[in-house]
Amino acid sequence: MFEKGEIDENYVRVERDELFKFIVNVMVKLGVNRRDAKIFADNLVTADLRGVESHGVQRLKRYVNGILSGGVNVKSKIRIVREGETYALLDGDRGLGQIIGFKAMKIAINKARDHGLGFVLVKNSNHYGIAGYYALIAAKEEMIGISMTNSRPLVAPTNSIDRFLGTNPIAFAAPTNSRPFLLDMATSIVPIGKLEVYRRKERKIPRGWAIDSNGNLTDNPEDVFNGGALLPLGGLGEILGGHKGYGLSLMIDIITGILSGGVWSRYVKNTEHRDSNVSHLFTAINIEAFMPLKDFKKRMDEMIAEIKKLRRHSKFNEIWIHGEKGFLTEETRLKIGIPIYRKVLCELNIIADQLRIDRLKVK
Numbered sequence: 001m002f003e004k005g006e007i008d009e010n011y012v013r014v015e016r017d018e019l020f021k022f023i024v025n026v027m028v029k030l031g032v033n034r035r036d037a038k039i040f041a042d043n044l045v046t047a048d049l050r051g052v053e054s055h056g057v058q059r060l061k062r063y064v065n066g067i068l069s070g071g072v073n074v075k076s077k078i079r080i081v082r083e084g085e086t087y088a089l090l091d092g093d094r095g096l097g098q099i100i101g102f103k104a105m106k107i108a109i110n111k112a113r114d115h116g117l118g119f120v121l122v123k124n125s126n127h128y129g130i131a132g133y134y135a136l137i138a139a140k141e142e143m144i145g146i147s148m149t150n151s152r153p154l155v156a157p158t159n160s161i162d163r164f165l166g167t168n169p170i171a172f173a174a175p176t177n178s179r180p181f182l183l184d185m186a187t188s189i190v191p192i193g194k195l196e197v198y199r200r201k202e203r204k205i206p207r208g209w210a211i212d213s214n215g216n217l218t219d220n221p222e223d224v225f226n227g228g229a230l231l232p233l234g235g236l237g238e239i240l241g242g243h244k245g246y247g248l249s250l251m252i253d254i255i256t257g258i259l260s261g262g263v264w265s266r267y268v269k270n271t272e273h274r275d276s277n278v279s280h281l282f283t284a285i286n287i288e289a290f291m292p293l294k295d296f297k298k299r300m301d302e303m304i305a306e307i308k309k310l311r312r313h314s315k316f317n318e319i320w321i322h323g324e325k326g327f328l329t330e331e332t333r334l335k336i337g338i339p340i341y342r343k344v345l346c347e348l349n350i351i352a353d354q355l356r357i358d359r360l361k362v363k
């Protein structure tokens, strides 16, 4: 059984349905309606099932704080600002990004079904979790799905030491005859959530991920939380292509923050703050508008099969396709449970006690 990550004795396991129920209960207690709470819970549980520990239930505390501080509007009413056959611009009314994102992607899919393409921008939203969740919704409907979002400033543009860019992720999913292809990535070397994981584990980070407030490469995650910055994909300077990660991140800000009429990453705030003003894009492409779906899937299968047959580098065990490790991890965790770091479990217990709901039942 394959599983991503290093799971040791500091983790406990919990059944998928138990974790889902717990998150739904938390959100309902905080005033979210049950249907929307289920959408939110599915997003976080999917991240944990797929091995994206940085964006699963370890982030619940932040969303709870966002609601309690008034930053997140649990009674938000999504408004269509502009709309055409293939596009829409939505105002998220400061709601939970996961719920707005799910609904926006559904709108994009419906437009793509009728007109070949759905391109839906959202402004005035909050942190939406893993970008891949939304791209996968389209792939499950046999379409190509693309999602991106801007996020609060944590990344220094190439040759700068100031935080300006978000870790602005992009996800792209496409159907095949087996599991979808799913590229889901931050445009920084790592998302800040990965540093939160290292911080909890009191571990050093690989040198090259980030700089301290003076611009020195650091292996101490605290340096980043204390005024340092993450580096764009490609790292410091231009030698390994840092300027390309920088450009990808700006591209995402231009499409999401600038084109939507929202703000670019520098002015995006954390979920705990009012008007965090996060902007997203959801795109669905109807494959049948271009070629028969069965031909597309056959071509995808052929390309993937060719990659799998390439000569493997002696240092590595496997040539992977994007999304594959996540799907295998999901299969494993549906059988043996989702690992939760003990310190995260303590935080979840505190939330449960404060809200007077049942604590999470571990295996």
Ligand code: NDP
Residues within 6 Å of the ligand: 050, 052, 054, 055, 127, 128, 129, 130, 131, 132, 149, 150, 151, 167, 168, 169, 170, 171, 182, 183, 184, 185, 186, 187, 189, 190, 191, 192, 194, 319, 320, 321, 322, 323, 324, 325, 326, 327
């Ligand atoms: P990773 O570096 O873990 O993975 C990036 C992509 O590469 C995934 O599609 C992954 O697939 C794939 N992959 C991993 N190893 C290989 C390999 N050897 N060969 C081929 N493909 C591979 O992602 P990040 O740490 O950059 O991002 C983690 C999550 O954080 C994402 O879900 C992202 O959307 C989210 N995020 C959210 C932000 C927000 O503001 N909302 C901000 C930044 C990030 P697989 O899943 O199968 O491993």
